[in-house]
Structure formats: structure tokens, C-alpha cells
Amino acid sequence: MHPNLKPSNPNFSSGPCAKRPGYDVSKLDLSVLGRSHRATIGKKALKSACVDTAKILGLPQGYRVAVVPASDTGAMEMAMWSMLGERPVDVVYWESFGQGWATDITKQLDLEDTRILSADYGQIPALEEVNCDHDVVFTWNGTTSGVKVPNADWIDENRKGLTFCDATSAVFAQEVDWNKLDVITYSWQKVLGGEGGHGMLILSPRAVERLESYVPPRPLPKIFRMTKGGKLIEDLFTGATINTPSMLCVVDYLDALNWVESLGGVAATIARANENLATIEAFVAQQPWIEFLAQDSHIRSNTSVCLTLDMSPEQVKSVIKLLEEHQVAYDIGAYRDAPAGLRIWCGATIENSNLESLLPWLEWAYHSVKKQIL
Template sequence: MSNFPTNEPTRKPPRAPERPWFSSGPTSKRPGWSVQALSGAPVGRSNRSKVTVARLNQAIDLTRSVLAIPAEYHVLVMPASDTGAFEAAMWNLLGQRKVQLLAFESFGQLWADDAVNHLKLDCEVLNAPYGQLPDLSRIDPAADLVFPWNGTTSGVRVPNADFLNGRDGKDAGLVLCDATSAAFCMELPWQKLDVVTFSFQKALGGEAGFGVLVLSPKAIERLNSYDSGRPIPKVIRLKAKGQADMKIIGGDAINTYSFLVIEDYLDALRWALLEGGLEGLIQRCNRNFATLAEWVERTPWIDFVAEIPETRSTTSVCLKFVAPEVAGLPEALQAKLASKIGSLLEIEGVAFDVVGYRNAPPGLRIWCGCTVDADDIDSLLPWLEWAYVEALQGVIAAA
């Protein structure tokens, strides 16, 4: 007990976040959201009716507008969130050539496991432990590349698109990017990406269940020229009669959608435009991250999981315990500390879902995406200090 930080605050802070939602998915709704935002949804209508098709096409058009997606790229909505969208891309496009996969967090590893164990591709997995990126100099421009832009469970992101240089020739492979916790909060170099996926629930605080799939002309060409021969379930099938299914790729529903979800996404997109489009959203995200980062830098018991500042996520910010009295504890007790902190904050109603991902190093994970307000991040920080002291007493005593 001699290392216990007795000088830390023990009284509950006087001010709480107005919106205590800091989950990394589904994320916080936009400021001012209420269920009335869904009142115009065309519920009870066929997904082939004019009004529902128009709603879906409007969502696609607004997505293209906010994210500045090139006109020649196709945007479509897929079932099963970002996972369904990315699985569709992998199952329909990969297998023609060698595939490299970057695995530096849980979902990158998931795509690698799919490639190796299920698709059984000729592939190379470039791994890195939590907090680091793989050696990007090993990337082969001739290979297809699969990677997450931002590691939602590790708080590590690629710092820029320089590692994608040299892929301009016709012999270069496709680039498949899982951008689910980067879209709407970070710049994406569209001309260097052939497939981009994300979900409403991560990107803009939307309801769960659907994802967005963006395909470049080069990806469409691969669909038309390559047949893997593998059976593909209907809900992720992008081809018809051996060619790219341009009805689906053109915006038709691949199956029945919830138009409450689509209406919610439309509401978030309209809010994004009012905030200044992508530039305004990125500014909101950067303010949130800066507020949290300043606190991390001056707080001795916590640090970023991401080791290099340029690779630190500005959305899913992952933090680890570094105080000697905690770092020396077994991982199970560190995980217990994180869980206790999360429980205390939830009981007080000041923060929900801030415990790190189950497979990540024990710690905290705080969403700083564009739908969060910097004032709420600022109000959260004294509560993190209070909960740490309260939780640590019990954990050290148990040890």
C-alpha cells in the first residue's frame, strides 16, 4: 500500500458530462438528437417502393457528398454492419493474386483469420502487437492489401497514406480498407483505395445493422474479370451471371432494410453538413482528442496504448495503466481495475462503456469521434481520476 497515490482527489467532482456516451460502437448520437428524428421514416413500406428507394438513394448521395467520394466510385449499403460490407469485399474480390493483411488489432486479425482459415488464400499476414504498426516497408504493391485505417480496439492508426505509394500501375493489387472508425473523422485518400467500408453505428452514432461499401472502378473491373469459384451467400453477393451486379452496386437494396435505421443515418448526415461537412467533423474530433491527450500527458498513472504519437487514433482512444502499483500487478487484476472504474462511472451516470476491448491490454477506451462534445470530454476527466482512486484501493487490497 506504500505506493498508493493518497494525494489524488477522493471527492466526487461537481460537474458531470451532459452526454455520458463514450462507447466505441455504437457511438454517441449527434448533439440534440431525439427519437423525433425518425418521425418521417417510411415504415411499413416495401423496400422496392419509390419512397423507400428514394430514401436509400438520398443516404448514398449524402454519404458521397459529406465524404467527398469521387463520382466514379460506387457507394452501396450492405447488411450486417461494417463486418458484412468487408466480408462482401473479401469474398467477392480476393484470390486472384497474393494478399497481404495488416493485423495490429482485433478486427485486422479477424480479416487475417478469414483469409487464412476460411478463404484459404495465398496470403501473408504482417502482425504487430497492440500499440504498434507492422513494418509497412514490407508491403508489396503487386499484392492485394487488406488493412484497417484505424484500429478501433488498439487505438493505433496508420499515420498517412505514404505506404500506398507505388500502386499506380496496372499491375498493382487492390487496396481494401476497413475505415469504420476513421470515416467522418479522418481524411481518406480515395484515389489510393479501391474498397472502403464503414458502418453507421461507428461513423456517426447511427443505429446498428448496416454498413457502407465503396468500390473503385478498379474493384468493379476485378468483379467483372475474376471468378473465385467459391459459393457466396446472397447477402454478400456482388455479382450476377458472372458480372458485377450493377442493380445492387447502383443502389438497389440487397435485402430488406430497416428504414428507421436509414432515417437515423439521414438525420446524422444532415447534421454533418450543418457542422461544415467533413472538415467540420474532423475539427470536432481533433478538439475532443486534444482535450483528452492533454490530460493523459499530465496524468502519471495512464498512457496511450499507441506508442508513437503520429499513430494515435483520434477516435477510439485506448489507454493503459502505467503507475508502478498497477503495472506490476497481474493482467487479471489490471483488467479488474479497469472493470471497476467502468462500473463506478456507470453507477454515477457520468460515463458508459469506457472499459478497453476484451482482447486489448487492460485499460480504458474513450470515443472521441465527431458526435462527442469536447466539453463532455473535459467534464469526464476528473471523474476518471476519482474512479481510479476509488477502484485502486480495492484492487491493491485484494492483491
């Protein structure tokens, strides 16, 4: 017999992720809908998205925040196309999205003076080998591998290069050393459970200096341009977006930021993700048939938790299908390029009680498939 208690919210997707507990779209401030993002009301909402982000995250003085097109991917592409090429580049990756940045840099930007440090899924490269006199491109948390950097100790405070960090599955869920980062990107649909299509770009003063002093030897599409006449377009960092944003998505993001503040800030959302990971760790420790893809706990993600089962890929698919048919868990299959297994999102919007309800079902589904009792 299967368990009786189901998660009240079966959404464990790694993006778009579950909405915050208690979310109600009808409670959003919809006064901006149908209004121009250039009108006073629209500019106020977009400026709040930038200013409130900086305040809640505790960004260092002088760091700038902008809302940009095309999610985290757009923010990263915008930064790389605009700033890379001034000096050699070290690309550090251990999963598919980081590998994608390496491909862009070597195949699209065609930067020949590029060094790649990589590792297989579940592992992490030797970070101490990174040369911080080069520009450094990396993901803080590998969404498709469940592996994160343990800290930023490997980044030199006196670096000559810039650090470009894709932090989309880390911001609001993990301790991030902002002073070690010059370009930070993330998207709303991860830890905060926001909507897709918009990216957040954070720049340090050193990154701004690069933008104003370096002209890349390539044409830049309009949506990538952050300078005019050799000077930063400051309006971008006060809510004057390059193209038209969805104001519904903007107020949805502001609602998520208000939720973070109501919990007590980023420390509270980090604690929620840590509690969720601990629940899965306790379960895995008791089961011989399931393991973390990231076996080293120091590099194990508390958001994109990736698991392997002692089953064939076809059997794993059957487990996933069985859980979905029973409306227990949606979208928890491993990323298509990763080893066969499960990927359970454990970010701050996931209620720990829902994970506790999911795990007995996971055990039931595993044994059911193993015994072919479908």
C-alpha cells in the same frame, strides 16, 4: 469528494456510439415506415444514402456506394469472398478486427499465397514492407487498439493489386486518401452515431473491374453476390439493396448526414474528433498514472482512444464500475482481447464539454480505487 459536474451524456461506447448532439428520434422523417423499400419512397431514401454519402465524403469520380447487410463486417466479408484469390494477399493487422480478417483469409477462404504483417497492440507493422502488387487488406483505424495508419503514402499509386480497407472507425473522423483505396467499408454506428446492422461498401472502378473479370473458386451466398452474367449489378449502388433494410435506420443515417452538412462537412467532423483527442492528450500529459496504448502520436487514433493505467486489471475494472455507478461514463472498458485499460470514444458525436467533465471523475475514480475508498 468526487467532482460535482457530470457529463450531460455519459455514453462513450465505441459502438454503437453516442447519437449526435441534439438528436431527437421524433424529428426523423418517418414517412417511409411501413412502406416497402422497393416502393418509390423507399428507393428514394436508399438512393439518397448512397448519393449523399459520395457527395459529402468527396469520393472520386466513378466510385460507387452501396448499402449492404450485416454492418461493416458484412461489407468486408462480401468484398473479400467476392474478389480475393486472383493474386497473392498481404494482410496488415495490429488489433483484433484486422486479425479477424487474416483468420478469414487464411482459415476460411484458405488462400495459401497470403503474407501477414502484424504488430502488437499499441504498435503498427512496417507498412513500407507491404507489396502493392498483391491485394492488401487492412484497417485504417484499429478500433480495439487506438492505432491508425498515419497516412496512405505507403500505398503505391501504380499498384497492381487492390486495397481493401476496413475504415469503420475512420470515415468522417480522419483524412482518408480515397484514390489509394479500392474497397472501403464502414458502418453507421461509429463516427456518425447511427444504428447497427447495416454496412456501407464503396468500390473504385478498379474493384468493379475485378468483380467483372474474376470468378472466385467458391460458392457465394446470395447476400455476397454483386454481379450477374459477369456484369456488376448497378442497381445495388443506387439503393436497390440485396435484402430488406430497416427504413428507420436508413432515415436515422440520413439525419446524421444532414448533421454533418450543417456543421460544414467532413472537415468539421474531423476537427471535432481532433479536439476531443487533444483534450485527453492534455490530461494524460499532466498525470503520471495514465498513458496512451499508442505512445507514438503519429499513429494515435482520434476516435477509439485507448489508455493504460498503472493498476492491476482488477483495479481497472473497479474504476470502470465506479464511473458507471455514478452515471459518469458507460462502456469504456478496453476491448476483451486488448491489454487491460480504458477505451474512450472521441468521434464527432462526442461533445468536447462532456470529455472535459469526464476527466476529473476519471482522476477521482483512479485515486479512490488506489486508496480502496469505495
